Amino acid sequence: MKMVINVLTTKNLNFSFGKQTILNGISIAIQEGEMVSLLGPNGSGKSTLLRCLAKLYATQKNEVYLMGRPINEYSKKEMAQNIAFLPQVQEPVTHMKVWDLVAFGRSPYQKFGWVYSGEDKDIISWAMDYMHIIHLKDKYVNELSGGEKQRVWIAMILAQNTPIIFLDEPSTYMDLKHQWDLLKIINGLKEEFNKTIVSVFHDLNHALEISDKVILLKEGHIYATGSTKEVITEQAIEDVYDMKAKVCHLNIESKSHCLIAPLGR
Numbered sequence: 001m002k003m004v005i006n007v008l009t010t011k012n013l014n015f016s017f018g019k020q021t022i023l024n025g026i027s028i029a030i031q032e033g034e035m036v037s038l039l040g041p042n043g044s045g046k047s048t049l050l051r052c053l054a055k056l057y058a059t060q061k062n063e064v065y066l067m068g069r070p071i072n073e074y075s076k077k078e079m080a081q082n083i084a085f086l087p088q089v090q091e092p093v094t095h096m097k098v099w100d101l102v103a104f105g106r107s108p109y110q111k112f113g114w115v116y117s118g119e120d121k122d123i124i125s126w127a128m129d130y131m132h133i134i135h136l137k138d139k140y141v142n143e144l145s146g147g148e149k150q151r152v153w154i155a156m157i158l159a160q161n162t163p164i165i166f167l168d169e170p171s172t173y174m175d176l177k178h179q180w181d182l183l184k185i186i187n188g189l190k191e192e193f194n195k196t197i198v199s200v201f202h203d204l205n206h207a208l209e210i211s212d213k214v215i216l217l218k219e220g221h222i223y224a225t226g227s228t229k230e231v232i233t234e235q236a237i238e239d240v241y242d243m244k245a246k247v248c249h250l251n252i253e254s255k256s257h258c259l260i261a262p263l264g265r
C-alpha cells in the first residue's frame, strides 16, 4: 500500500487584506503525488490561497506547513526549490528568447552567476520537449501567440523541477486541443514523476477529468472537499455558483467522463 505523505497542510488559515477577510478557517491536507483542483467563483479566494501556500503572502506561524515544517522557516530559495508557481497573469517579457525564459526556471539552483551546467541544460531541453515548444526555442517571447506563451511559461515552471507545482488557470489562452493536451501533460507529471499538483480551474469539466481531490471555495471558506464525485454535484453548483446545471456521467472509450451542462439559459 502507498504511504500517505502530507506535503502541504494548513490549519485554520485566515487571511485578510486590510479589514477584508479573504480566507476564513481553511484547513486542508495535500498529499504527495496528488492532483488537487481548486475551484470556486471569481473572488472566492483561490489565488490568495495558492499565494499563502507558496509563501508569497505572509501567514501566521502555525497556519501553513510544508513537509510538516512551518513555511515561515523556509528561505525564499528553499521555497523555490520545492514549489513552482504559475500565476494567473504573467509579467510581460520583451527582448527575451523562449530558451532563455525557460532557462530562468533554473534560477533557484544557480550558484555561480548564470552559467548553466549540463544538468541544467538537460532539464531545460526536457521541459521544452515536454511542452512541445522546441520549435519555438529561438523566437522572442513577445512574438508568440497567447497560447504559445502560456506553454512557454509552463515549460519554465517544469524547468524549476520542483516536487510541487501550482498552476493558476493554466489553460487560459489555449485552444480546445491544447487545453486537453495540457490536462494530459498534468496527468503525466503526476503519473510519471509523482509530482504534487495544485491547480485552479474555472472549467469544472477539466477538474473532473484529472483531479484526485477537489477543494471548492465559497466566499473564502471551504464549501466542500473530497473526490470529484463527492464535491462536484448539482447541489454544489447551485449553492456555490448560483447556477442550475445537469451533471451527466458519460462512458467514452471505456473511461468515465463527466459533463456539466447549464440549465434554463
Ligand SMILES: Nc1ncnc2c1ncn2[C@@H]1O[C@H](COP(=O)(O)OP(=O)(O)OP(=O)(O)O)[C@@H](O)[C@H]1O
Pocket (backbone or CB within 6 Å): 017, 022, 040, 041, 042, 043, 044, 045, 046, 047, 048, 049, 088
Ligand atoms: N492585492 C489585493 N489587495 C486587496 N484585495 C485583494 C488583492 N488581491 C485579491 N484581493 C481580493 O481578494 C478576494 C479574493 O481574490 P482572489 O484573487 O484570491 O480570488 P479568486 O478566487 O482567485 O478569483 P478569480 O477566479 O477571479 O481569479 C477578492 O475579493 C479580491 O478583490
